[in-house]
Amino acid sequence: MYFTPRRYAFTPPPEADSVVVVGAGPVGLALALGLARRGVRVTVLEAGDSVCAGSRAICLSRHSLEVLERLGVGERFAELSLPWTSGRSYYRDTEVLSFDMPSGAGDAHPPMVNISQSVAEQVLVDAIEATDGCEVRWRCRVVDCTRHDDHAVLEVETPEGPVRVRGDWVVAADGARSTVREALGLRLDGTSYEGRYVIADIHWPAALPTERRVWFDPPSNPGSTIVLHRQPDDIWRVDYQLQPGADPEVETDEQRVRERIARHLDWLGDDRPWTLEWTSLYRAHALSLDSYRHGRVLFAGDAARLVPIFGVRGLNSGLEDADVLAWMLAAVVDGEAGPALLDVYATERRDAWCQNVAEAEKSTLFMTPGTRGYELTRDAVLALAGRRPALRELVNPRQSSATHSRTSPLTLPCDAPGLRPGDPVPDRVVRTSAGTSSLNSLRGRDFALLGFGVATAELGEAVSALAARTGVGVRGLTTGAGGDHPAVSAFDDVGGALAAEFGAGPGEVFAIRPDGLLFGRLPDFSGAADVADLIVTGGHR
Template sequence: MSTYFHPPKYPATDFTSMTAGDEPLPVVVVGAGPVGMGVALGLAQRGIAVTVLESADQVSFGSRAICISRHSLEVAARLGVGPELEKIVLPWVGGRSYYRGQEVLHFQMPHSEHDVRGPMVNVSQSEIEQIMTEALLAHPLITLHWSARVVGVVRAGKEVMLDIDTAFGARTLRACWVVAADGGRSRMRELAGLRLQGNSYEGSYVIADIHWESKLPAERMVWFDPPSNPGSTIIMHQQPRDIWRIDYQLDASDDAAVETQEHRIRDRITRHLEWLENDVPWTLEWHGFYRAHALALETFTHDRILFAGDAAHLVPIFGVRGLNSGMEDAETLAWQLAAVVHGTADEVLLQAYSTERRGAWQQNVDNAGKSTLIMSPGSHGYRTTRDAVLALATTRPEFAHLINPRQSSATHAHLSPLTWPVAQGTTGVLPGDPMEDRRVRVVTTSGTVESSLNQVRGTGFAVLGIGLDAAAADVIAAHAAALAMALSPESVQAIVVPRAGVEVDPATDLTVLDDGDGVLSRALGASDGEVFVIRPDGLVLCRVRDVSLLGQIHEHLRSATAPTSGVVPAHTEAGATPEELVRENAWMGLSEALDQADETDREGFLTRLAMLLGSQSGRREFVEALAAASAVSSKARHSASKHSVVDA
């Protein structure tokens, strides 16, 4: 029996009384997806009344986004929906990729004993939305209206007027601020006369959810050119309660209208499951269609309309960055918009939101773009090199890293106008970096208890001092208290790690961590006397030694500036070895060159290239390279012949 989630429908509600007052609503959020609801929860946490408008009468149907990163789970915890969400998710840590029938990659995402959560979990977007909906409906400061479609927008000075179609007729709302989080086909974006800019990729994918009681492991599985569907790419993910998500690529010559019919989808899935020697019955629960895009608005802030999530930007599905980046948008926008509404920051702070989150979109596109060129190459050059990489990886595992999906991770804000510079040569966790949750030991009057950095610092700012004595700890507490008054109602928590051999008593305004083994200090790359200020969205605002500088934080936040002395933190790609970078550059450079080569002279181009490269290497190395390429070619021909017999 299927356990597929079917969301309930919600009745429309009238809100005539809300349109009659003289004062505009503080904030209206358009769109009740995870991003819009995340913004609403974050604002309500900070004492701001929010009205949410959703054109549908239920949460989305189908898995849609299913892979939720560790960082998004941290965001969910800070928004108050983490415990309920983590009850239903399915954790996973890695995956496998296959070329035809042979495994060519087995990857595992970074995970250590000090991490509070695993690197990734799977759960249907519709179930995430249902949990968030229940949180919204229970919050006294949030009003959620279903079946409320925005049909007109008028911007007038410090207000926005929204014309809305409802089940009760036409209505008009006046708002001080409007957050447009109404998805990739944003009506708000259309009404504002805005267009996304960037690139769209050629590859098209059918996506489907099936109920299938399989014993396959919960990991990301990808087949390139599988015998079950030659020429296609198939992705499989397990979800909770025996629901499996299957994505498969259509050929450029396929008619999408035909291939998205249920009988064609069932046929494709049946062929693949039979090839996997499946004898367990399954049911098709939902299906959709997808094309990869890398598009964004030039700026996410347009007067008093603020764009977030897919309404502001689209990223390719590969690497699961869409929903995860949207959750980051929501948390960043919530605390920054709240500061503007409460008057603790100027409106220019919202330009910082736009700068940060568009920069984050670029980071995601840079990584997802590489994954897309492997998963869905859009040109002859990239198709040729992708197939060559897959074939080489069957015998030369050093090429497998090029197939790695580069799974989503938290983005940085190094180039934000808010991020403070650091001294030349500073290493470790830098301003603009995410401060990930990790296990910590909290000193209490009755002993040490296990906790996490996320729990300790709460939902607001945190001032974290490393290697301090008792007097310096008191100074940290005083600065945190002063900052809390300046940023009210935003909370500010003081946290200290005492210097070795020093005892600091915990207090109501001071949390003391036991780092006797130095694990936390080493993870941060910090030495005694350094202080980190962590933003509500988990990013490091600054890292200083001169504690007196903490007194400047509020004014810098108010004006969306940072000190000018020091150097801008530099981001370096983690994990890539020099040899891997060489192979990546060779793959991308050769792809581009093939695309630029004359179609009638591609073989000649490759021959000349091989001659030039061979003349620059030793005889033994060149002979070995020729033998390896020949062996792969022979293996590929044999494999193709074998598959053609099976298909026949």
């Protein structure tokens, strides 16, 4: 296979830790790294002895790249991934949609990159190995979990027999079939879709561009839908839909998979030799827990909820979970905020699932029309989309974008036009006296006060006051000048472009959370006290 995972030996886990994460999938790993970067001790218990096999969630969104940058692995991902900005959809042999995702010189990251999930997980494991206070314990399968008022206890099967691990906080990141979820008697509710897809990685030195291509009802595989994505190192991901009633066992037979892919590549007119590297079967689900917090046990990633992969919201929303939970849990563990802050995590991320499902549902019905009626309607739309631009919007795959938390208790009300509290603050390239940087690079992984035309010294005082009141790290960023302050970076807002994009008025200060969401807009510094109260009380003033 194109990626040979490193095998890890068993080392006994500690009897107790401040935070115990169950599952070293991408979400558990990202969370553990985020906590460790904030000085929280964390142990990850993983049933397997390596990262996953195969590409699985290959498409990482711009927002996920921001999360990874905050974790200190942004450069490694940039080296190992392939950026892309566009896609094409075909009905039979006719192109019906060509789309470009928003992308400009001011964006700090491309809208999407492709990287195999196995490679992504390995980068995170390598980073954890180089980080103090955080360890993955391989070959540790959690088989039970019990909740207590101020901790939770995990029963763990290891090569040396059963052990018990106590966590002041336990995070279940043990995937779609979460044992922790089952142990607590919790279940996912929602919708499961009928359509199934075979997904495969092939090694194929093709010369096609790096873009998403989808064929509906292609002559190579009539009645099916085929998706093609380029990955680094001449690996291509091919997903194709199975007909209703097809036998998954027959369809995942390697010979059968080879035949179907060969038919499509032949039809594309490319006779370069290729090899089959990995295959799997996928069925779309839109399922969630009611709450992602159960006392001292929190849920993240696929253990908390499932979203259909069409529009690539699975891992991307899991990385959002990890990003939000890392700072909130760290604030609670460090005693800077009360446990109510974790209820905010639960509410916000459940709401994010609703946002994702609302978008993903449209793409999913298009990719796997559940009934003959849907299929006929979809085919009619596809047949007309080439000639009627208005219908192309229905063919658009609605690729994942960052979710908002506008209804969160952790927002300060504001009616001004522009960015709204709870919105993700876009990362933008900015110029400082030291050269080119970006808003997020200047901000780091702390809270931030972003001032528009506010003097550095004045903003510095507000930053220090907020940090002293909450105990959390705070950075200042300003487009103004006047004085120096060690916690404030000044940058040029050339032509006022950033202020115009964000809808910011002169003297206005934006309070930004560590996960990049806009906390609130402060017309003056007195609002900083409200920010502090909300952080400390978890939104309960």
